[in-house]
Amino acid sequence: MSEPGDRPGGDGPNGAPPPGPGYGGAPHYPQQPHQQGFQYPRWQPPVPPKKTSPAAVVLISGSVVVVVVMALAFLAWGYPGFLRDDDVKSAIGTGPPPSPPSTTTTAPSAAYTLPSNGRARMPQRPKPLADPVTCAFTPDPASPAPKKVAPPPDGPAPSSGTVPVRLATSAGAIGLTLDRALAPCTVVNFLSLVKQGFYDGTSCHRLSVTSGLQMLQCGDPVGDGTGGPGYTIRDEVFPELTYGRGILAMAKSAEPDSGGSQFFLVFGDTRISPEYTVFGSIDDAGLGVLDDVARGGIDPAKPGIGDGSGPPKVPVTCTQVTTP
The missing domain is CATH 1.20.5 (Single alpha-helices involved in coiled-coils or other helix-helix interfaces)
Structure with a gap:
């Protein structure tokens, strides 16, 4: 490498050729550009580095x-x-099955005892409905019916009068009285399903004897709380609704206007919010049948829903549902 001050091409200090024969000990530089045997390299401008x-x-x-x-x-x-x-938890399914809500008490009673206060009073609307009212039924394609059934036609329905219905079940006969003044469109829907034989052969899949929720739930063609008729009906509720022994009401999911075919029969203490349409009552003979089913308790061999309720140990299957 050259040091500062050296000239390129020489072997001695400052680029001078070393002393030797023919040079007489004195520096001798060949003339340019006629240099013989050696030339200084042509100066080239520096090349910038290549870009990536x-x-x-x-x-x-x-x-x-x-x-x-x-x-x-x-x-x-x-x-x-x-x-x-x-702590992330995965969701299972599309939503809760149509059911009355559970109470804060999750363990069922050790033994069911008959209510001491007798039959509950039927609720009454503070203001009568118009007569007739207009009913509408909404198809539910997300939940097809296991049993093919046609919804009632949309249109007017009377809001006065009662209709008797008989539930012949494997546990005994249960008599119902449907009340149009409480829920005219729900009554129209229930009678339509009865006339089409929708309830025949269905089971009552959920029994609860827990204090605060004592009822038997029926009307599911699937038998696990997820089935329906393939359409939904509107809620017909009001704030003064109460539920007690002898009340017949519609089940639904947590969403409004999500009822269809499932209903529940109240035989004891039931304290739930007024979100479930009451549309009739249960006769004394039917309450006796329900008491026998309740005394049998819940079948521990079958899965429940985690709130102390589950399939009854005494099976209840609707063999035939009829109107006069």
Whole structure:
């Protein structure tokens, strides 16, 4: 390497050729440009460094991103608590089955005892409905009916009068009286299902004897609380509604206007919010049948829904439902 002050091409200090024969010990420089055997290299301007191509930049950046993502993925799944919520719970299904709500008490009573206050008074609307009222029934394609049935036609329905219905079941006969003044459209729907034989062969799938919710739920063609007629009906409720021994009401999901075919028969203490349409009452003989089913309790060999209710130990199947 040249030191500062050296001239290129020489072997001695300052680029001078070393002393030797023919030079007489004195420096001798050949003339230019007629130099024989040696020439100084032509000066060239410095060449700037080559720039990295866009493709190379993309390739390098992509490699870095892949490495970072792989590192984060390893930390997220291999290191507890990093970028991960260990308490996340997965949802099962599309929603709760149509049911009256459970109470805060989750354990069923050790033994069912008859209510001491007798039959509950039927609720009454503070203001009578117009007569007739207009009913509408909404198709529910997300929940097709296991049993093919036609919804009632939309249109007017009377809001006065009562209709008797008889439920012949495997546990005994249960007499009902439907009240149009309470829920005219619900009565129209129930009678339509009865006339089409929808309830024949269906089971009462849910019994609750827990204090605050003592009822038997029926009307599901599937038999597990998820079935319906393939359409929904509107709620016909009011704030003064109460539920007690002898009340007949419609079941539904947590969503409004989600009832269809499921109903529940109240035989004891039931304290729930006025969200469930009351549309009739149960006769004394039917209450006796329900008492026998309640005394039998819940079948522990069959799955419940986690609130102390479940399939009754005494099976209840609707063999035939009829009107006069």
